[in-house]
Amino acid sequence: MKLIKHIGVLTSGGDAPGMNAAIRAVVRTAIAKGVKTSGIYHGYNGLVKDEVKPLTMRDVSYIISRGGTMLKSSRSDEFRTKEGRARAHEVIIKHGLDALIVIGGDGSMTGAKIFQEEFDVPVIGIPGTIDNDIFGTDFTIGFDTAVNVAMECIDKIRDTASSHDRLFLVEVMGRDTGHIALRTALASGAVAVLVPEGPMSINELHEHLAYLKSKNKSSNIIIVAEGNPTGNAFEVAQKLEALQPSYETRVSVIGHIQRGGSPSAADRVLAAELGTFAVESLLEGARGVMVGVIDRKMVRTPIEEAINQRNGLNEELLRISDYLSV
Ligand code: F6P
Secondary structure, X not given: OOOOOEEEEEEXXXXXXXXXXXXXXXXXXXHHOOOEEEEEOOHXXXXXXXOEEEEOOHHXXXXXXXXXXXXXXXXXXXXXXXXXXXXXXXXXXXXXXXXXXXXXOHHHHHHHHHXXXXXXXXXXXXXXXXXXXXXXXXXXXXXXXXXXXXHHHHHHHHHHHHHHOOEEEEEEOOOOOOHHHHHHHHHHOOOEEEXXXXXXXXXXXXXXXXXXHHOOOOOEEEEEEOOOOOOOHHHHHHHHHHXXXXXXXXXXXXXXXXXXXXXXXXXXXXXXXXXXXXXXXXXXXXXXXXXXXXXXXXXXXXXXXXXXXXOOOOHHHHHHHHXXXX
């Protein structure tokens, strides 16, 4: 097995708070082990276009608290083609990179897997996305911060909702999963959460709101995951008003605010664990795996499994939220 003396690291797909902390952990662990690191800028695009620069210990100073990614990110069309990946491989050879650490979501993991299979370049994935939709880890880097940001926004919305006795539909991100929605709903005391994994019909929602009214509840906050099959927050509001014109609804879409800001302590610590473990895993000979933390233990999952399985919603949280959403 070829010795790993030089690692390339990149961030790919949607940025997530904590990616910088992960880059820092990769660079510093590698230096501690006598291994060089180079940063690849703009994700897989930068690998195709040769945007590679060595990273020193000081290059990653003061980034632990910064959101976004210092290496920039992209969703690369070129890397999806065989020719694009062949160019990326030439860049790997040119810079003498022995392995790749990819920080990103499931699309980024898929790219890493294909690249390793085609060119035999050892890759390790680190799950970084606010969506928490990757199998093989309890939490992805960025998820906790996104939930905290959404919760802070909703705490503010609650003040105005309660002053005017209004019904607020708040839409959060999560692509086609409801992880952010469910956790945010629980953290912010919402009366309902609409997620793709177990959608509530508009009639069921209407009945629930009628029940709450009978219990003298005057203002309500409902969290809608962006992938909710019964409609986005605006559509749900319209459908509710069609059923009951007396509803005074307002809609708030939190959007990309959830992807920004300083990472939470939980995300920074997770990034430190996963960045370090990714380098250690490479040096121990692991290949084609994604690192994660499950039940507080660092684990490796073959990328193939990570991308082919779904990270289901936390059933316990769903159960608890049934009692508390009143
Ligand atoms: O995957 C992260 C995410 O923020 C999703 O929650 C959302 O659906 C998507 O990216 C938005 O993508 P873009 O930044 O390209 O608009």
